[in-house]
Amino acid sequence: MKYKIAVVGATGLVGQVMLKILEEYNFPVSELIPVASSKSIGKKIVFFHKEWEVQGVERALEKRPDIAIFSAGAEFSKTYAPKFVKQGSVVIDNSSAWRLENDVPLIVPEVNADHIGPTDKIIANPNCSTIQLVVALAPLHQSLSLNRLIVATYQSVTGSGVKAVEQLDNERKGDYSVLFYPHQIDLNLLPHGGDFVENGYTKEEMKLVNESRKILGLPDLKVTTTVVRVPVKGGHGEAVTAEFEKDFDVRDVRDVLAMSKSVTLQDNPSQNVYPMPRYAEGKDDVFVGRLRKDLFNEKTLNFWIVSDNLRKGAATNAVQIAEYLISNKFI
Ligand SMILES: NC(=O)c1ccc[n+]([C@@H]2O[C@H](COP(=O)([O-])OP(=O)(O)OC[C@H]3O[C@@H](n4cnc5c(N)ncnc54)[C@H](OP(=O)(O)O)[C@@H]3O)[C@@H](O)[C@H]2O)c1
Structure with a gap:
């Protein structure tokens, strides 16, 4: 089984490390949807030896990714996480937007992975x-x-x-x-x-x-x-x-x-x-x-x-959450 993954903020410091870690962990990606701001649309990103073009968020939404990993700031996450969820994605969010919401699990897999349930659609990654x-x-x-x-x-x-x-x-x-x-x-x-x-x-x-x-x-x-x-x-x-x-x-x-x-x-x-x-x-x-x-x-x-x-403090933790979702068949 492979998954359609949107990496939102793919051109940023966390996003670039995210791509590296998805490769290092040999994450099962069927399609990468790299997303950044309008100034980066069209840039090429090499991932698993293939070139992928950076897209705008609206285009990414249309593609209905299985998992969307957000690293583009809290304001962006507040607006777009619910939209991705509506399209059927599970959002793993690196920003502070959702971390303290009661119904959003805030996860460090070694510590509290069991706080994620099968119906959770936004999962917050804590601060580094x-x-x-x-x-x-x-x-x-x-x-x-x-x-x-x-x-x-x-x-x-x-x-x-x-x-x-x-x-x-x-x-x-x-x-x-x-x-x-x-x-x-x-x-x-x-x-x-x-x-x-x-x-x-x-x-x-x-x-x-x-x-x-x-x-x-x-x-x-x-x-x-x-x-x-x-x-x-x-x-x-x-x-x-x-x-x-x-x-x-x-x-x-x-x-x-x-x-x-x-x-x-x-x-x-x-x-x-x-x-x-x-x-x-x-x-x-x-x-x-x-x-x-x-x-x-x-x-x-x-x-x-x-x-x-940038690794355990952000990208690695997010990829480990994604792995947990897959291994527990929450996706
Ligand atoms: N740095 C860390 O150690 C760390 C750790 C934990 C969590 N975080 C969180 O992760 C997020 C990103 O941090 P960062 O350090 O990677 O920041 P960064 O280097 O400034 O990167 C920001 C990324 O977000 C994209 N972006 C900005 N506005 C956007 C929009 N409207 N639509 C789509 N993409 C947009 C940028 O695209 P462009 O290149 O096109 O501008 C860039 O890819 C922040 O929420 C931060 O709090 C960071």
Whole structure:
């Protein structure tokens, strides 16, 4: 059985990696429908050794894809996801548009694939920084019961799309004329991800709070976050302080993580082994290291997570959801 797949936002950072991962995973595609904005219609994309032409969204709708994977922003998803569903597609959406809707499952397959039901037609892919966080936390929560989380992120410019990467690249060549971010990003840190909201946090920070609660099934989990954009490509880093209900031995925590799906333990400080974006780039796993107990609280663990935000943080997760739909015959 092969499937008609629309990749919406095919020319964007996530969309391009999506195409690569569909190939790498040998996804059963009968027809690719690459979709982008009007400025890209007609561009050629090579996929599984064949050329496919980028199309507009209306044309893609007429083709009634079995699965439509959206990576074209929240506004687009709000308008078009219901239209694709009406045409018989299942939509896997990378934007924030549907993530917190009660009747839309928000899925990281290793953690909560069982939240997808046969009648779900829109499935939300979480934010990149949330995905890597819950992949590492879910197995620990299972044995230790998570109580409180403090997260500081160090987010790659690739998390903000093509224009953000252009800004960094231009600045490295000495051209500071076009800003995507409100400030220079090269040789700088911006404690600012997404718009600021009324409570003083940013939208990106509130995504981490609300999405991790929903995925872990802990609506009252105490989460506090600081999102920082860093002049890095390749992956997001997260410094995590996790307080549990139960005491633990760090060696047991290491064992649990070492055995967890999609986690690679990189925790050998004496050999300078710890997760880094340079190493995580291009890989699908979530890398965890710098595991240590809090100095003043026996039930609190400090650690460091890195993952490629374009892969597990976006495209890989979406393709794994699509695989789950197929293997469970939901499509
Ligand atoms: N970057 C990440 O790490 C990451 C992680 C998780 C989720 N996401 C989400 O994924 C989405 C895409 O992010 P990105 O980083 O790939 O952004 P991007 O590099 O800016 O790409 C945006 C894509 O959307 C297309 N697009 C824009 N408006 C469109 C329209 N009206 N109709 C059809 N296509 C349209 C663009 O086409 P053109 O090339 O023709 O303009 C491009 O292909 C966003 O919702 C983002 O929040 C991103």
